[in-house]
Each structure stands twice: as structure tokens, then as C-alpha cells.
Amino acid sequence: MRLSYNFAFLDENTKREIRRSILKAISIPGYQVPFASRELPIAKGWGTGGLQITLSIIGPDDMLKVIDQGCDYSVNAVNIKKFIKAMTGVETTTDTTKATVIQTRHRIPEEPLRQDQILVLQVPYPEPLRLVEPSEEETRRMHEEKDYGKMYLYLYEDILRYGEITIGARYPVMVNKRYIMDPTPIPRWDVPRLNMADNLFLFGAGREKKIYAVPPYTTVEPLEFEDFKFRVEDFSGKACYKCGATDTFLDEIVEDGTVRRLYACSDTSYCEKRMEANKHAGSSKSF
Amino acid sequence: MLLRVENLSKKFEIKVGQKKLIESINGISFELEKGEFLALCGPSGAGKSSILKCIYRTYIPTKGHILYNSYEYGLVPIQKAPDWQMIRLRRKEIGYVSQFFSVIPRVSAMDIVAEPLVRYFGVDEKEARERARWLLRRLGIPSNLLDAYPSTFSGGEQQRVNIARAIIWKPRLLLLDEPTASLDEKSARIVLELLKELKEEEVGMIGIFHNEAHLKAIADKVLEVKKYE
Amino acid sequence: MRVVLRVSNLTKIHGKGCPECLSITGPKQETNICRRCSSVVACADVSFELYEGEILGILGESGSGKSTVIKLLNFEIEPTFGEAHLYDVRGAEWVNGKNLFSLNSYQKRMLKNTVIGVVYQNPLLGLNPNVSAAGNVADSLLVSGWRNYSSIKNRVEYLLEKMEFPNHRMKDLPRNLSGGMQQRVQIAKALANEPSILLLDEPTTGLDLSVQARVLDLIRKIHQELNLSIIFVSHDLRVINLLADRVIVMKLGRIVEMGLTDQILNDPQHEYTQLLVSSQL
Numbered sequence: 046m047r048l049s050y051n052f053a054f055l056d057e058n059t060k061r062e063i064r065r066s067i068l069k070a071i072s073i074p075g076y077q078v079p080f081a082s083r084e085l086p087i088a089k090g091w092g093t094g095g096l097q098i099t100l101s102i103i104g105p106d107d108m109l110k111v112i113d114q115g116c117d118y119s120v121n122a123v124n125i126k127k128f129i130k131a132m133t134g135v136e137t138t139t140d141t142t143k144a145t146v147i148q149t150r151h152r153i154p155e156e157p158l159r160q161d162q163i164l165v166l167q168v169p170y171p172e173p174l175r176l177v178e179p180s181e182e183e184t185r186r187m188h189e190e191k192d193y194g195k196m197y198l199y200l201y202e203d204i205l206r207y208g209e210i211t212i213g214a215r216y217p218v219m220v221n222k223r224y225i226m227d228p229t230p231i232p233r234w235d236v237p238r239l240n241m242a243d244n245l246f247l248f249g250a251g252r253e254k255k256i257y258a259v260p261p262y263t264t265v266e267p268l269e270f271e272d273f274k275f276r277v278e279d280f281s282g283k284a285c286y287k288c289g290a291t292d293t294f295l296d297e298i299v300e301d302g303t304v305r306r307l308y309a310c311s312d313t314s315y316c317e318k319r320m321e322a323n324k325h326a327g328s329s330k331s332f
Numbered sequence: 333m334l335l336r337v338e339n340l341s342k343k344f345e346i347k348v349g350q351k352k353l354i355e356s357i358n359g360i361s362f363e364l365e366k367g368e369f370l371a372l373c374g375p376s377g378a379g380k381s382s383i384l385k386c387i388y389r390t391y392i393p394t395k396g397h398i399l400y401n402s403y404e405y406g407l408v409p410i411q412k413a414p415d416w417q418m419i420r421l422r423r424k425e426i427g428y429v430s431q432f433f434s435v436i437p438r439v440s441a442m443d444i445v446a447e448p449l450v451r452y453f454g455v456d457e458k459e460a461r462e463r464a465r466w467l468l469r470r471l472g473i474p475s476n477l478l479d480a481y482p483s484t485f486s487g488g489e490q491q492r493v494n495i496a497r498a499i500i501w502k503p504r505l506l507l508l509d510e511p512t513a514s515l516d517e518k519s520a521r522i523v524l525e526l527l528k529e530l531k532e533e534e535v536g537m538i539g540i541f542h543n544e545a546h547l548k549a550i551a552d553k554v555l556e557v558k559k560y561e
Numbered sequence: 562m563r564v565v566l567r568v569s570n571l572t573k574i575h576g577k578g579c580p581e582c583l584s585i586t587g588p589k590q591e592t593n594i595c596r597r598c599s600s601v602v603a604c605a606d607v608s609f610e611l612y613e614g615e616i617l618g619i620l621g622e623s624g625s626g627k628s629t630v631i632k633l634l635n636f637e638i639e640p641t642f643g644e645a646h647l648y649d650v651r652g653a654e655w656v657n658g659k660n661l662f663s664l665n666s667y668q669k670r671m672l673k674n675t676v677i678g679v680v681y682q683n684p685l686l687g688l689n690p691n692v693s694a695a696g697n698v699a700d701s702l703l704v705s706g707w708r709n710y711s712s713i714k715n716r717v718e719y720l721l722e723k724m725e726f727p728n729h730r731m732k733d734l735p736r737n738l739s740g741g742m743q744q745r746v747q748i749a750k751a752l753a754n755e756p757s758i759l760l761l762d763e764p765t766t767g768l769d770l771s772v773q774a775r776v777l778d779l780i781r782k783i784h785q786e787l788n789l790s791i792i793f794v795s796h797d798l799r800v801i802n803l804l805a806d807r808v809i810v811m812k813l814g815r816i817v818e819m820g821l822t823d824q825i826l827n828d829p830q831h832e833y834t835q836l837l838v839s840s841q842l
Contacts (some may be wrong), residue, residue: 194704270710347832
């Protein structure tokens with residue numbers, strides 16, 4: 046159903062400019078590159094940044110996957126996927142291992158990505174220092190001068206008051222030992238995946254008009270103290286009630302009608318794969 | 333030659349309010365050798381204290397030369413010596429016992445006396461305090477006052493702390509402005525004894541005494557200071 | 562006695578400035594505002610040396626430029642012209658021979674944190690109001706790269722204890738502390754990285770007298786124990802007399818007199834100094 050739209054909706058000049066910004070972002074890992082964010086049929090704040098990146102890099106032979114908090118079937122993920130498919134005609138999939146471009150909101154897929162895959166993350170707030178400094182001019186200066194004392198001070202105060210670092214999502218990381226970056230509201234669980242990965246990560250903030258990137262094999266280190274180290278969420282004693290996994294990020298579900306708490310894999314496609322495998326193996330509790 | 337003063341004059345130029353010129357001393361000359369005690373005498377207001385203050389550089393001389401033979405720097409023209417050099421000389425070579433006790437609040441008598449040894453002569457704190465204790469006791473300060481703040485002491489006790497603080501580190505040149513003024517006879521005798529000991533150790537001294545007997549007991553020579561004409 | 566800091570011709574003009582600014586302002590002209598271009602000559606031609614281990618006083622009233630000098634030396638503001646040099650200061654050997662004002666912001670920040678400490682009259686200028694007392698002291702350590710929480714905590718507690726700051730109030734925000742306590746935190750913070758030079762801008766003004774006394778005692782104590790070279794700014798002659806060996810007297814942005822403290826107090830040469838001395842003592 047292609048009306049008179051250009052391939053991937055955006056005009057070629059826009060795509061070229063966004064690609065330029067992406068290249069710049071890749072050459073300065075963790076640095077927020079400003080870009081002129083375009084109008085889309087989706088409102089700002091609903092993934093337009095990630096969408097513009099995807100639209101700029103996708104080609105007719107690519108295989109697209111779109112997830113929202115790990116799930117392929119959420120309304121937003123489905124809408125974005127439908128839009129991109131309509132504008133490009135590319136094939137889509139829910140299988141992480143088959144996709145070449147994956148657009149995601151707030152989660153990184155469980156299955157590790159390869160060199161030929163690109164993960165595009167939707168960014169609500171690109172500035173990690175906003176937590177400690179309200180002025181944009183000042184945060185830009187802090188990045189420029191690598192003056193990150195205030196950020197470490199925040200962590201210090203956390204430990205002083207609560208005995209531990211209490212930041213959950215949007216955990217600040219040091220990229221390539223130079224810039225502090227906001228990895229988006231992915232859970233702590235996913236943060237280690239950014240470090241020295243085989244694949245490219247691209248981050249787009251449409252409303253805030255910033256693009257940043259983590260190239261493959263780049264160090265991404267969560268901020269921590271020598272004696273108060275970064276920790277991921279603890280799921281010991283819990284397992285996915287559908288596939289039995291004990292090594293994935295789990296969502297907590299309260300069953301309707303009862304007060305029973307259940308846990309399920311946040312990465313739905315991975316969970317489905319495991320359930321398929323279990324069926325063939327004959328048991329749903331084999332792990 | 334330890335100190336030579338040539339034609340020393342001091343005038344105060346008041347530039348505020350009723351502008352005027354106050355003449356203090358004029359044409360003072362003398363020489364001092366190591367181990368000598370020069371007494372300044374003359375009527376009140378003649379400018380004896382001013383001479384001491386010019387040598388110590390509390391006053392800037394208007395005219396004349398003050399040549400001091402420094403251990404560290406050789407011959408120093410005090411009237412135009414740079415500030416940092418004066419600070420150094422005051423810490424290590426030139427001592428001053430003033431008429432009034434400058435109150436350093438909240439420091440005990442023993443610590444006040446020990447301080448110069450610790451700060452400028454590298455003496456271990458414990459040892460410095462021991463020496464201070466010994467000296468103060470010798471000067472007749474009761475033991476219970478050693479750890480007290482001198483602001484509560486009598487005039488005579490304060491004066492003795494003053495003296496102790498200046499002589500504990502054995503200066504090369506010692507200036508004394510009425511050191512026995514507030515002391516009873518017994519204490520005065522002890523002070524004069526100590527000064528005599530310093531003389532034997534080649535300390536050059538210039539002092540002002542109101543009490544003639546005290547003056548006679550210690551001075552080798554006397555300079556009459558007349559009121560400025 | 563060796564020089565650790567030399568300041569030459571330090572000048573700060575607020576406003577666009579003009580060729581006449583310097584010649585038509587100053588103590589003789591009784592103003593620091595240039596009547597041609599309305600610029601304010603906050604300080605001009607300020608030159609002096611700071612010797613190792615001394616306390617140098619800067620005495621002046623409001624508008625004298627004394628606080629401007631501190632702000633310039635602490636890199637809060639940039640000079641219009643003038644230079645400053647450090648000589649063989651521990652931890653700053655890399656800066657020997659360089660004009661401090663020509664350093665880039667990163668280098669200035671390093672100096673500010675590790676070699677030069679500052680204590681302001683208003684504690685909230687020197688403290689971060691959103692961070693606890695302990696956090697404020699830790700800040701200096703974090704900026705210079707300390708990354709072990711326990712080590713930081715120990716050093717913070719040690720410093721605050723030396724400042725006689727009560728341990729159980731370490732987590733309090735500055736606004737919940739009394740003036741005297743805020744100053745103790747500021748001093749602890751300034752000393753965190755063992756600076757060699759300390760700039761004190763009226764640190765006790767506004768405090769209750771008994772508190773003033775304790776803070777001054779503290780300053781004297783740390784001066785002796787750490788052999789700091791200190792610049793102490795005040796309008797109060799008694800405090801200067803108590804602490805400083807030498808004094809610089811400033812009026813309307815210029816130095817009018819400089820000398821030994823007792824000489825300035827007993828035999829002031831300049832008209833303004835005479836006025837100051839006679840009105841205070």
C-alpha cells in the first residue's frame with residue numbers, strides 16, 4: 046500500500062543527515078549528537094527517535110523486529126512495526142536471531158547479538174547528568190570537561206543514606222572511558238550487555254533531538270565504587286512459569302482473581318522459543 | 333659589631349583629621365657588641381620605646397641607618413629590609429619583650445612560651461613544653477597556672493610570660509621595653525639573673541628600665557635619650 | 562623563606578572597559594567606577610607575593626576589591642589582565658613557570674581541588690546545598706578520583722572530626738546546620754585534598770563571637786599543623802592582627818599599603834590605613 050511516500054517515509058536528504066549524525070555518534074562513543082528531529086505520524090515521546098534511526102538505516106533486504114519492554118506484541122511495538130513495513134515493504138520477525146535491525150524500548154533481547162545486527166534503542170531522556178544538574182548549558186560543559194564529580198557525589202550520597210546505590214533503570218555508564226551515557230530505562234540486568242558487544246547499538250531521542258551510539262567492542266562501565274560495585278537484579282529462587290528459565294530477566298505478574306505472584310520472561314520471543322524446545326523435549330520444567 | 337644605629341630619626345606624619353607632624357626621636361646613634369647590655373634612659377616620652385620599635389621595624393625610621401649583623405644574612409640595613417626578611421629575623425634572631433602583653437586568646441601560658449621552639453626551631457613539642465615549664469617555674473609562675481590562659485593573669489605574671497617567650501629561644505639581639513616594670517623585687521632579681529646568663533652567652537641586649545637599681549645591675553653602657561627638640 | 566605564589570598586576574574590570582578606566586579610578590579619585598564608560602574597576606595593579614607557611618592578610622572595607630582577588634585566585638572569575646605563578650608547590654610542580662590564568666578549565670579545576678583550597682564568608686557559596694555535610698567534603702575527593710567508598714568515608718570522618726564537627730550530624734544538609742558548623746564543613750572540604758595554599762574570605766564574619774573564636778583557633782591550629790600558606794581576607798583589624806604576619810591594605814581596588822602587621826597597626830603610612838586603624842582600635 047505505497048501511496049506517494051518515499052522509501053522508509055523520510056526523504057533522502059533527511060536520511061542522509063541522520064546517517065551523518067549516526068556516523069558522528071559512532072566515532073565519539075557515548076557522546077550526544079544533536080540532530081533535527083522530523084515530524085512523523087507518531088507523536089513525540091512514543092519512539093520517534095528510534096524510529097528515525099531505523100528508517101534511515103533500513104534497506105529492502107533487512108529483517109525487522111520491534112519490541113517494547115521485551116514484548117513483540119505490545120500495541121506500540123506492533124504499530125511501529127506495521128508503519129515501517131508499510132513504508133518499506135521489509136520482512137518482519139519475532140525471532141531475535143533472524144532480525145538484522147531490532148528496534149526496542151527499554152530492553153535488550155536475551156539472545157546475544159552478532160556483528161551483522163544493529164540494535165536501535167528508543168530514548169526518553171538522553172542526558173544522564175540531569176539527575177544532578179538541571180541546566181543544559183552546565184551539563185554540556187560537564188561532558189566537555191569530563192567534570193563528572195557531581196555524578197559520583199550522587200552515588201556517594203545514596204550509599205551514605207541507604208547503604209547502597211539505589212538507581213534502578215537508566216543506570217549511568219562510562220563509555221569508552223570518556224563520556225557518561227544514559228543507557229535508557231533498560232533494567233540493570235541489561236547494562237552489562239553493552240560492554241564489548243559484537244553488535245552496534247544506536248540510541249535515538251526524537252523529542253530531545255539527540256542521537257548517540259556504542260560501537261562494537263567498546264567498553265561500557267557502570268559507575269561504581271571499588272567497594273560498592275554495580276549489581277544486577279537478583280532472581281535467585283525464581284523461574285519463568287511458562288518456560289522455566291532461571292537466567293533471564295523476569296517480569297512479575299499478579300494473577301487475576303488470586304494473590305499469586307508469578308514470574309515470566311520479559312523477552313517473549315525467547316520465552317516462546319524455549320517453550321517450543323520444552324514441548325519437543327517433553328517437559329516444561331526441564332531447566 | 334652586632335648592631336649599629338646611625339643618626340636615627342622618627343617622625344609621625346598624621347594625614348587624617350588634624351594633619352600634623354609628631355616628632356619622636358632625632359639623631360640617635362650608638363653601637364652594640366655581642367654580649368653587651370645597652371640601657372636607654374631618659375624622661376618619659378623621650379622616645380626610648382620608639383628606638384626599640386624602629387630596630388624591630390614596628391616603626392619605619394624616617395631617617396638614618398640601622399645596621400644589624402645577622403647570622404643568616406650578614407649585614408642587614410633594617411630600615412629598608414624587605415618584610416619577609418624582617419619576619420625571618422624576628423623569628424630566629426631578634427627578640428622583643430614589649431611593655432604590654434599581647435593576648436593570644438585560648439592558648440595556655442606553657443604553650444605560648446613553647447610555641448617559638450616548636451614552630452621555628454624544630455624542637456619536639458614535648459621537649460619544648462618541658463623547657464617552657466622549667467623556665468616559667470624559674471620565673472616563679474605557680475604550677476597551677478602553667479596550663480591556664482594568661483588573659484586571667486596579673487600584670488606581673490603576664491610580663492613574665494612575655495619575657496619567657498622571648499628568651500626561651502635565645503635570640504641574637506634582644507630588645508626589652510620595661511621588662512621589670514610590673515614585677516616585685518624577687519621576680520625582678522630572677523629576670524636580671526636570666527638576662528645576665530644570656531649576656532654570658534653573647535646575646536646583645538638593649539633595654540629600658542625605670543628602676544635605676546635594676547639598670548645598674550645589668551647595663552654595660554647607657555644612652556641618654558633626650559626629648560626631641 | 563621562599564615565595565610560593567606570585568601575583569602580578571592583577572586587574573578585573575566589570576563592563577566593557579576603556580583606555581581611561583585605570584587612570585580615572587582608584588583611592589585618590591574616590592571611586593572605582595569609570596566615569597567615561599561606567600565600568601567597575603573591581604581591582605587593579607594588584608601585585609604581591611605569598612611566602613611559604615605565612616599568613617598574609619588582606620585588609621579592606623566593602624568595595625576594596627579584596628574578595629575579587631580571592632575569586633580571581635580561585636578561578637571563579639577571569640582577570641581582565643594580570644598573571645599569577647606558583648613556585649614548587651607540592652602537587653603542582655607541573656605548573657611551574659606557567660601563568661595560572663592561561664591554564665584550561667580542566668587544569669584549573671585540578672589546581673582548585675588539590676592545591677588551592679577556599680573558604681568563603683557565605684558557606685553556601687562554598688558548599689553544595691543539596692548534598693549532606695559528609696557529601697560536601699567527599700566531593701573534593703571524588704573530583705580527584707577517589708573511588709573507594711570506605712576510604713572516602715574514613716577521610717571525611719577524620720577531617721570533620723579534626724574540625725570538631727559532630728559525627729552524628731554528618732548526614733545533615735547545610736541548611737540544617739548553624740553558621741559555625743557550616744564553616745567547619747567548608748574548611749574540612751577545603752582541606753580534603755591536602756592543599757598547600759588556603760584562601761579565606763572573611764570566614765568568620767557574621768558568626769557569633771564565641772563561634773568566631775573557635776573557628777579562628779581552628780584556623781591557627783591547621784595552619785601550624787599543616788604548614789599552610791594562607792591568604793586571609795578581612796575587614797576586621799583584630800582578626801588580622803591575631804593571625805597575619807603581613808598585611809595588604811586595599812581601597813577601591815588598589816593596594817594602598819603593604820607591610821608587617823604590627824607596623825601597619827602602629828605606624829601606618831598611608832592616609833587610608835591611618836583612618837582604618839584609628840577607627841578600629
